[in-house]
Amino acid sequence: MSAPSPQLVALGWNDHLATLLVSEATGLVPGRILAEERGAYLVVTDAGEGPATASGRLRHATELDPTAAWPAVGDWVALDPLSVEGSGSDHRLIQRVLSRRTAVIRRSPGDRRMPSQVLAANVDVVFVVTSANQEFNVRRLERYLTVAWESGARPIVLLSKADLAEDIGEYLLAAATAAPGVEIITVSAITGEGIEAVRFHLGVGRTVVFTGSSGVGKSSIVNALAGAPLLDTGGIREDDARGRHTTTRRQLVRLADGLLIDTPGLRELGVLDGDGVATAFDDVERIASGCRFNDCGHQSEPGCAIRAAIASGDLDRGRFAAWEKLGREAERAAIATNALGRRAERKKWSAIQRSVEQHMRLKYGTER
Ligand SMILES: Nc1nc2c(ncn2[C@@H]2O[C@H](COP(=O)(O)OP(=O)(O)O)[C@@H](O)[C@H]2O)c(=O)[nH]1
Ligand SMILES: [Mg+2]
Ligand SMILES: [Zn+2]
Incomplete structure (x- = not known):
């Protein structure tokens, strides 16, 4: 070699x-x-x-x-x-x-033919970008983080457009609650705040990906890191349902200090597996492990640690609901993936059987 x-x-x-x-x-x-x-x-x-x-x-x-x-x-x-x-x-x-080390996978439950799609493969870090303005949405952040954890790479939250926030502390607190144990960097592509802290996670031969809704400033951050307007920003509506100015291009940008993948915003982002949910909601899972019954439904069972935590204010009701919702979604996804796998297995076997039969016919003739 x-x-x-x-x-x-x-x-x-x-x-x-x-x-x-x-x-x-x-x-x-x-x-x-x-x-x-x-x-x-x-x-x-x-x-x-x-x-x-x-x-x-x-x-x-x-x-x-x-x-x-x-x-x-x-x-x-x-x-x-x-x-x-x-x-x-x-x-x-x-x-x-070649076998992937990590992969950011988007599940689109509405699409039966393409139920899942790889957004970026072999990445070291998944930046989840969310903007510090009225667009900020805790539930969406939790969803993106779950998908980031599923990838096998390390998630990092970028709280973008920091220059627009009146009280950045408020957003930081909300993001920290949604992303326990995850590093959060406040950035502004306009003032340059936080850009060097983001660059710290790059490295020669290392790959990072930027995920997050359309318009949160992903491409602007890539351009700020590059020091040049390499990618289109603003105005361009990516993955637009109405098909206006649609670009479906995904690309890897090569900088001297690392490899950056920019992704378009997504209309639909489903979660794939329970491991991602378990990691993203590690705090909730830990509380749930304190329930008296293993199969506690957190409804009216005695000794329910979840209900106690909600009552005492230790656990946010919305976060608990998000954990349940994404957990159910992961369960359905697992069932759908298994069904696809079984169908594929059947298809493969019938293809093998057909080729064996053909081989036998060629070798021994049709009269057998
Ligand atoms: N005020 C402010 N606006 C920003 C910042 N970053 C991006 N924008 C604006 O937000 C819009 C969307 O940015 P873009 O990078 O295209 O977002 P993307 O869709 O996530 O790639 C553009 O109009 C940008 O000029 C920022 O740090 N501060
Ligand atoms: Mg963009
Ligand atoms: Zn319980």
């Missing part, structure tokens, strides 16, 4: 990935996805940057199993060597997605 170029190393390539490549995609060429827009990708390899698409084989594999990995921004992928070395660099073929 030849030594990887400094270019790949700057993108986060390491020994772990080199081992993955050997075990999951021997003979293929590694690359990282920089951008995605409607199925068209921009990929960097040792040979440089270029457009790429998913191969027919990869497409087929995910048709058989919708839970199989489909390429997303931040992914390390393995490309067909001929398609990379050939002069026709406009059709590099992605054959495989």
Whole structure:
């Protein structure tokens, strides 16, 4: 195996990935996805940057199993060597997605065909951006934090547009209650407040992602870190239901001190698993573990620690309700994912059976 170029190393390539490549995609060429827009990708390899698409084989594999990995921004992928070395660099073929270390996954329960979508793969930090003005919403912050915890990466809250807040302390307190144990940084892309504290979490070869509703200032923060207007801000309505000025582009920005993924705002962000809820609501779970009954419904059972905590003011009723709601949502998501998995398993087996039958016919003829 030849030594990887400094270019790949700057993108986060390491020994772990080199081992993955050997075990999951021997003979293929590694690359990282920089951008995605409607199925068209921009990929960097040792040979440089270029457009790429998913191969027919990869497409087929995910048709058989919708839970199989489909390429997303931040992914390390393995490309067909001929398609990379050939002069026709406009059709590099992605054959495989290497196993992800972490992934920010958006679940859209309303979409049956695409029930979940990877927003950013292989990230070290998930910045959850929420603005310190009338748009601030504790319940939304809890939801984004749950998804951030699910990713396996470290969440950090950015309380943005600090220059607009009359009393930043009020927002800080509310954010701290919604995000126990999570670092909170107040930032302003306009005054530059907090930008260096955000930069502290970057690093060569490290990847961070910015999540949060449309308009909270994600792209402005990326531009402030870059010191240049790399991304469009304001005015652009991303993921707009009415289809105005819609851009679905997700991209990874390469700075000297790290890799940054900007995501568009989302209309729908469902939670996927109970682990994310358990971590994001660690404080509530801890109180609930004090209930006398393991299966306490926190309604009228005797010895309910949750009701006692609400009564004493130790637990906010709204936060308790959010914990229950997201917990139910995670349960439904788990059931749906299992059903998808079972369907995929059946599909795979019937495909195998068909090919076995075909093989037998070829070998022994149809008269058996
Ligand atoms: N006052 C103030 N406005 C900001 C700040 N950051 C962004 N904005 C404004 O908020 C709007 C949305 O910003 P943008 O970065 O596009 O948000 P995004 O949708 O999360 O990427 C734009 O009009 C920005 O000029 C900030 O720190 N302070
Ligand atoms: Mg933006
Ligand atoms: Zn209880």
